[in-house]
Amino acid sequence: MDTIIFDVDDTLYDQLVPFKIALRKLLKNSVSEQLLHEMYVSSRKHSDALFEKNLSGEVSLLDMQTYRITAACQESGINISFQEAVDFQENYLEEQHRIMLYKDIELLLDFLNSKNKQIALLTNGDKEHQSMKIKQLGLINWIPKEHHFISNEIGYGKPSEEVFLHIEKKLQLEKSKTVYIGDSFENDVVGAKQVGWHSIWMNHRKRAMPDIGIKPDLVFSNTKELLDSFQK
Missing domain, CATH: 3.40.50.1000 (HAD superfamily/HAD-like)
Structure with missing residues (x-):
């Protein structure tokens, strides 16, 4: 080639590393490694589903970011508020500065x-x-x-x-x-x-x-x- x-x-x-750190902060460490992995995969799925709408301007970047973690949590039987989703995204972004x-x-x-x-x-x-x-x-x-x-x-x-x-x-x-x-x-x-x-x-x-x-x-x-x- x-x-x-x-x-x-x-x-x-490894994108899972910053995700896990941010999610553990959100859920106060009360989550297994398997569930962390499942929620990461779910979050990526929901992010991809909204990507084209974000690209076209129909959905804002913040709305996409908060939706994907909220939806991933819901699929695992966990309910979080909009502010908690925002806090997660801020922590996730902070950890991405260490990748x-x-x-x-x-x-x-x-x-x-x-x-x-x-x-x-x-x-x-x-x-x-x-x-x-x-x-x-x-x-x-x-x-x-x-x-x-x-x-x-x-x-x-x-x-x-x-x-x-x-x-x-x-x-x-x-x-x-x-x-x-x-x-x-x-x-x-x-x-x-x-x-x-x-x-x-x-x-x-x-x-x-x-x-x-x-x-x-x-x-x-x-x-x-x-x-x-x-x-x-």
Whole structure:
């Protein structure tokens, strides 16, 4: 592959870590590891469901953020107030200022640069928020700013074809020599495959593969497997 494009959230770092810390503050530690994981997955699901409405301006960023944690709590039989949802989001944001790259991802980025590969980022979300995380992760050390693509800045979000085609034009890439790596089957795998890119699904949350006639080229359950696949 000549061009390797990465998702950011829960692909390059463990997004569950800041979520767990913020949720434990909200629920006063009275929650099991299994329930924390289930609520994280639920929150991501509700966030994805509202993303297009947020992108179009129909739903505000704060409304999306408070809704996703409120809905995740409700699915687990926990009721929280709007203010508690706001407090959770503030704590979650604070913890996101402490996120770190997976160590194997650092090694992979070093390796790809040593091979003169074209590397880019494609992430859904608010420009300011995602830029903060990109900065915190130090990704500018490997990936030039002009290769940072954020959905709300482009005007289209994954899995729409438009956002992938936008990157094709900007990077002048070849479909057959391009791979997109991400953790969301619906956004990352489907989005990449529908425009003819290769796809690697980072399925470290052990989600079931949807039976929709689309499959990733490779599936990995951890970043060590991903690193090894490139270094072979």
